[in-house]
Amino acid sequence: xxxxxxxxxxxxxxxxxxxxxxxxxxxxxxxxxxxxxxxxxxxxxxxxxxxxxxxxxxxxxxxxxxxxxxxxxxxxxxxxxxxxxxxxxxxxxxxxxxxxxxxxxxxxxxxxxxxxxxxxxxxxxxxxxxxxxxxxxxxxxxxxxxxxxxxxxxxxxxxxxxxxxxxxxxxxxxxxxxxxxxxxxxxxxxxxxxxxxxxxxxxxxxxxxxxxxxxxxxxxxxxxxxxxxxxxxxxxxxxxxxxxxxxxxxxxxxxxxxxxxxxxxxxxxxxxxxxxxxxxxxxxxxxxxxxxxxxxxxxxxxxxxxxxxxxxxxxxxxxxxxxxxxxxxxxxxxxxxxxxxxxxxxxxxxxxxxxxxxxxxxxxxxxxxxxxxxxxxxxxxxxxxxxxxxxxxxxxxxxxxxxxxxxxxxxxxxxxxxxxxxxxxxxxxxxxxxxxxxxxxxxxxxxxxxxxxxxxxxxxxxxxxxxxxxxxxxxxxxxxxxxxxxxxxxxxxxxxxxxxxxxxxxxxxxxxxxxxxxxxxxxxxxxxxxxxxxxxxxxxxxxxxxxxxxxxxxxxxxxxxxxxxxxxxxxxxxxxxxxxxxxxxxxxxxxxxxxxxxxxxxxxxxxxxxxxxxxxxxxxxxxxxxxxxxxxxxxxxxxxxxxxxxxxxxxxxxxxxxxxxxxxxxxxxxxxxxxxxxxxxxxxxxxxxxxxxxxxxxxxxxxxxxxxxxxxxxxxxxxxxxxx
Numbered sequence: 001x002x003x004x005x006x007x008x009x010x011x012x013x014x015x016x017x018x019x020x021x022x023x024x025x026x027x028x029x030x031x032x033x034x035x036x037x038x039x040x041x042x043x044x045x046x047x048x049x050x051x052x053x054x055x056x057x058x059x060x061x062x063x064x065x066x067x068x069x070x071x072x073x074x075x076x077x078x079x080x081x082x083x084x085x086x087x088x089x090x091x092x093x094x095x096x097x098x099x100x101x102x103x104x105x106x107x108x109x110x111x112x113x114x115x116x117x118x119x120x121x122x123x124x125x126x127x128x129x130x131x132x133x134x135x136x137x138x139x140x141x142x143x144x145x146x147x148x149x150x151x152x153x154x155x156x157x158x159x160x161x162x163x164x165x166x167x168x169x170x171x172x173x174x175x176x177x178x179x180x181x182x183x184x185x186x187x188x189x190x191x192x193x194x195x196x197x198x199x200x201x202x203x204x205x206x207x208x209x210x211x212x213x214x215x216x217x218x219x220x221x222x223x224x225x226x227x228x229x230x231x232x233x234x235x236x237x238x239x240x241x242x243x244x245x246x247x248x249x250x251x252x253x254x255x256x257x258x259x260x261x262x263x264x265x266x267x268x269x270x271x272x273x274x275x276x277x278x279x280x281x282x283x284x285x286x287x288x289x290x291x292x293x294x295x296x297x298x299x300x301x302x303x304x305x306x307x308x309x310x311x312x313x314x315x316x317x318x319x320x321x322x323x324x325x326x327x328x329x330x331x332x333x334x335x336x337x338x339x340x341x342x343x344x345x346x347x348x349x350x351x352x353x354x355x356x357x358x359x360x361x362x363x364x365x366x367x368x369x370x371x372x373x374x375x376x377x378x379x380x381x382x383x384x385x386x387x388x389x390x391x392x393x394x395x396x397x398x399x400x401x402x403x404x405x406x407x408x409x410x411x412x413x414x415x416x417x418x419x420x421x422x423x424x425x426x427x428x429x430x431x432x433x434x435x436x437x438x439x440x441x442x443x444x445x446x447x448x449x450x451x452x453x454x455x456x457x458x459x460x461x462x463x464x465x466x467x468x469x470x471x472x473x474x475x476x477x478x479x480x481x482x483x484x485x486x487x488x489x490x491x492x493x494x495x496x497x498x499x500x501x502x503x504x505x506x507x508x509x510x511x512x513x514x515x516x517x518x519x520x521x522x523x524x525x526x527x528x529x530x531x532x533x534x535x536x537x538x539x540x541x542x543x544x545x546x547x548x549x550x551x552x553x554x555x556x557x558x559x560x561x562x563x564x565x566x567x568x569x570x571x572x573x574x575x576x577x578x579x580x581x582x583x584x585x586x587x588x589x590x591x592x593x594x595x596x597x598x599x600x601x602x603x604x605x606x607x608x609x610x611x612x613x614x615x616x617x618x619x620x621x622x623x624x625x626x627x628x629x630x631x632x633x634x635x636x637x638x639x640x641x642x643x644x645x646x647x648x649x650x651x652x653x654x655x656x657x658x659x660x661x662x663x664x665x666x667x668x669x670x671x672x673x674x675x676x677x678x679x680x681x682x683x684x685x686x687x688x689x690x691x692x693x694x695x696x697x698x699x700x701x702x703x704x705x706x707x708x709x710x711x712x713x714x715x716x717x718x719x720x721x722x723x724x
Contacts, residue, residue, distance in 0.1 A: 056103060216306075357379075452467060
């Protein structure tokens with residue numbers, strides 16, 4: 001049926017339409033959510049002008065419509081029905097709203113004019129609470145403008161569409177043995193994007209369809225009942241005469257799929273929460289003999305993965321290849337849509353981190369002589385060890401710090417331009433039994449080295465060791481195992497890393513004798529090694545352990561040596577004067593009964609007093625005690641005293657300050673946001689370069705971690721303290 005529409009020019013950049021023949025097309029594309037049945041959308045267009053009709057087919061009342069253009073097209077003008085108001089925001093989205101909502105079976109029309117013909121239009125319908133009722137995509141068909149003389153019969157071929165067909169364009173018919181009078185599903189890909197094509201059976205045109213913005217399509221056609229040939233040709237054609245052909249032999253009536261649209265679509269194999277590095281094995285159900293499209297959208301609603309899969313004769317489908325969650329996938333809410341072109345299934349899932357330590361460098365690459373900085377979060381109210389190694393695996397600096405209530409962690413190192421080696425440096429963060437590696441470039445862009453970790457330190461010979469590997473995605477690593485005598489066991493083990501650069505390997509330990517082994521992972525010239533032990537037992541013999549010094553300063557490395565029975569598993573713990581266990585490790589004794597520990601270090605903010613290292617195995621225990629003295633950090637030492645209650649004033653805390661000069665010092669108390677708490681204080685050191693000051697808590701102070709900052713006009717020294 002022909003329809004004549006005359007639209008007058010609006011006084012406000014309205015839409016100019018003379019007497020134009022418009023071709024009405026109802027477009028049902030794969031929508032971007034699960035509410036396609038709620039809103040029916042029709043578009044009529046000519047040249048750069050389109051009229052869009054939204055019909056509410058659901059029960060929810062619709063109050064707002066939002067439309068925006070894809071690619072590089074822009075709106076020039078728009079027009080609304082009476083009672084509706086349109087406004088284009090700074091993001092280029094036109095928002096249509098009305099005081100009266102659209103109820104069930106009611107419609108509303110909007111006219112738009114764009115700077116380019118036939119744009120791809122995105123739309124979204126919202127209810128009174130601004131909740132999404134429906135969303136999707138409209139691609140208006142190009143319609144040739146006809147002569148304004150109503151007595152002239154318009155051309156029958158009014159479609160003006162290039163309809164690109166390429167050498168790699170292909171389509172298939174489902175089922176592959178259809179019969180006369182049956183409904184078939186036509187699935188294609190690699191055609192021109194967002195373009196109109198015609199579908200033929202032999203020389204008879206059956207219908208039109210349109211591709212999506214990826215050049216794919218799924219459509220339903222019906223084979224005429226009067227076809228008598230055993231073999232027929234199905235054709236996809238454009239208006240240039242180009243075509244793709246599929247020739248099939250007709251089957252019997254049992255292949256008919258008249259009720260294909262009534263079958264429910266399901267998808268399984270994905271939970272509500274997934275993690276980076278996970279592999280999703282997706283499967284589900286749909287109409288037998290049909291095909292499904294699976295699309296995954298990121299938190300910004302960008303399509304990041306699209307798969308097409310055929311449904312078998314029993315209504316089941318399964319992806320041939322798993323979908324890997326990349327190691328760098330953004331955290332947030334994702335959408336997965338499974339559709340056969342008409343029916344669809346919508347699910348949401350969230351990518352969350354399974355890490356308790358999240359640290360990142362301030363820069364990907366630091367220049368020589370600059371300060372390398374890391375910050376992030378870890379488990380609150382627990383100690384964390386941070387070790388910075390250069391490209392040769394040599395420790396540059398390290399520290400053990402207490403993570404505050406907020407969980408925030410900050411770590412930095414001042415490089416020396418002429419001394420530090422350029423390359424990829426690694427920050428190794430360890431908290432409890434969790435260890436993370438963070439890479440940064442020093443003087444050059446970083447590359448991911450090879451790392452190897454074991455799930456335990458010591459194993460029984462009847463157990464299996466789980467080896468975790470980290471390196472460049474998809475590269476192949478070689479692992480060799482060296483026994484306690486230094487010989488290589490068996491042949492090298494080859495392991496291919498996954499797309500996220502990780503892999504695990506199960507090492508069977510049957511036949512391994514008691515002793516200390518070494519695993520070496522190699523890739524080219526890069527390698528990493530890790531020791532593990534098999535069959536070590538808690539010893540029954542005496543233990544002797546002693547540090548090589550009786551006195552240490554803050555930040556100084558400790559060397560502990562000792563002896564016990566051969567091949568014994570020992571536990572060593574560094575303990576401060578308050579009895580707090582700073583670090584604990586497992587160590588084995590050698591075949592001669594000796595052992596050496598170099599992993600302990602005095603924290604940079606350690607308190608002074610008597611420290612100790614406890615070494616035990618079974619019921620046997622020995623301890624080595626030593627003194628820790630405070631280093632005079634750049635001329636100022638801060639001692640944080642206990643909290644005391646002063647009648648009439650409230651709670652206060654005493655600070656002791658030691659300087660290298662008799663100059664007056666200024667004191668500030670800062671909160672976790674580096675904002676000053678209360679007023680600044682000052683004190684003048686005595687002849688022995690010491691002063692004390694009492695700071696009273698403000699009445700509205702919040703418990704947490706605070707910083708005292710002391711400045712003597714030359715340097716500033718800070719120290720953290722807790723208010724409970």
